[in-house]
Amino acid sequence: MVRRIGILGGTFDPVHIGHLRGALEVAEMFDLDELRLIPNARPPHRETPSCSAEDRLAMVRLAVADLPPLAVDARELERDRPSYTLDTLISLRAELAAEDQLLLIVGWDAFCGLPTWHRWEELLDYCHILVLQRPDAGSEAPQALQDLVAARSVPDPQALAGAAGQIAFVWQTPLEVSATQIRQLLASGKSVRFLVPDAVLAYINAHGLYRASN
């Protein structure tokens, strides 16, 4: 049976309800068999002292523990340097059946920056791209992408066909929450209750993460 797998990369520093709600909505909308959150590696000097890759991964694991089809994929952290998305896609593809669908989920802003990605023209050889478009953002792709969008986008996201190669746009109103905001609240001693799952909050507290005193 053909499987449909979504992937959502991010720093998840920390994972929050915006990520989880958005991921869950996409998973339901596309009836995904799996939606893998893939924490990105960062250059070691950019890790804040209070939050290691290990902590970020542990929090994502806690967040999706009872939330199928959401899952965690740690492959980018298992390498000793940041991965190009293309490399991640190639390594995922090697584990899937040829006909399985892979959906790379990107926000509109990230999509607009696509032409700066490593070997970006090859991405669609390995996956479909699902662009989460905010209702308040511009709806026209930048010039460098317009030809690709014209050639590869499908008007009905539900009609994505084949294992890879198409672009679809989904309109989604994101929750107004960011990891930056959460780090700032914690650094100033404020509560982040209800902005992250309780299990993530318990981890943050138990490990003293993001507190100004660290």
Ligand code: ATP
């Ligand atoms: P930071 O504030 O540290 O930049 P962030 O909250 O934006 O972090 P990332 O880890 O950079 O989180 O995001 C990973 C992915 O999740 C990105 O594709 C991003 O567009 C998406 N995302 C982030 N915040 C939200 C949100 N509130 N709702 C839906 N998707 C989100």
